[in-house]
Amino acid sequence: ELTLLHLDRNELTQLPPSLGNLSKLKVFTASYNKIKFLPGSVAALRLDKLDISDNPIDESEPRVISNKLTGVSSLLEISAKVVVKQKITYTPEDMFPQLFRYMESVMYCPCSEPVWNNVARAMVKLQLSRISRSVSCNFLKEVNMDASLCSTKCLNTFISNPFAF
Numbered sequence: 342e343l344t345l346l347h348l349d350r351n352e353l354t355q356l357p358p359s360l361g362n363l364s365k366l367k368v369f370t371a372s373y374n375k376i377k378f379l380p381g382s383v384a385a386l387r388l389d390k391l392d393i394s395d396n397p398i399d400e401s402e403p404r405v406i407s408n409k410l411t412g413v414s415s416l417l418e419i420s421a422k423v424v425v426k427q428k429i430t431y432t433p434e435d436m437f438p439q440l441f442r443y444m445e446s447v448m449y450c451p452c453s454e455p456v457w458n459n460v461a462r463a464m465v466k467l468q469l470s471r472i473s474r475s476v477s478c479n480f481l482k483e484v485n486m487d488a489s490l491c492s493t494k495c496l497n498t499f500i501s502n503p504f505a506f
Contacts, residue, residue, distance in 0.1 A: 349373055349392075358448050358487075361385040372396070372477070378464065381488035383472055384451050391473035398478065399464070399485050403503030406462040410493055414459040417443065425455040450491035461490040463499050 342365035348356075353374040360369075361382025370392040377399040414422075421444055424431065433441045447455045451465065465488040469476040478484065490496045498505050 344368065346370070356380050356383075358382055358489075359445075361449065369473075378485040378487055379467065381451065381465070381486050382449055383486060384467060384488075385449060385453070386472045388473035390475045391469060392477040393484070394477045394479050396479075398481060400481070401464070401485065403466055403485070403499070404464050405496070405500070406464060406487070408461040408496065409459065410461050410490075410496065411459055418457050418459055421447070421457060422455050448489040450495055451488055452491065452495055454491040454495075456489045456491045459491075461496045463488050463490055463496070463503075465499060466504050 343363055344365050345368045346363070346366060347368075348371040350373045351371075353371060353376055355376060356371065356379060358380045359382060360380050361384065363386070366386060367388055368390045369386070369388055370390070372392050373395045376393060376396040379393070423429075424444065425447055431441075431444065435441075436444075443457065446457060448457070448460070450456055450460075464485040466483045467486040468483050469478060470482065476482075488499075490499060
């Protein structure tokens, strides 16, 4: 399992949404890039060291980016959620390639619910000390993360208190 990931000086403009799935990661560095915000999944990380210094971090206020929440999720999304929550193992050979790619594109709400298409997106402030014991980020204590919100409840929580997560 990956425990160290160094992505310094690669001119990256964003990080993969699945970064937070690296549950064994202890050291993550991505300094001297062009990163403006972190993916929402990083809220799940528990790092010893985080270095995202010398990036043009967006310090704007929290805000809703889009709202694609519907009253009822698709059968595909409901099924995928069951597979993820029940931790059912699968391989590419178990399903059609399109379904496998869909399953692998899972994002997580700050409340830990898996989400795919039935989602609202918001820039949410993340306290960096929540995810790492040692932080280097140009003296910033919090940064914006692109959070995928799973429900009207989570969206309303964010709207009433952008720092709730």
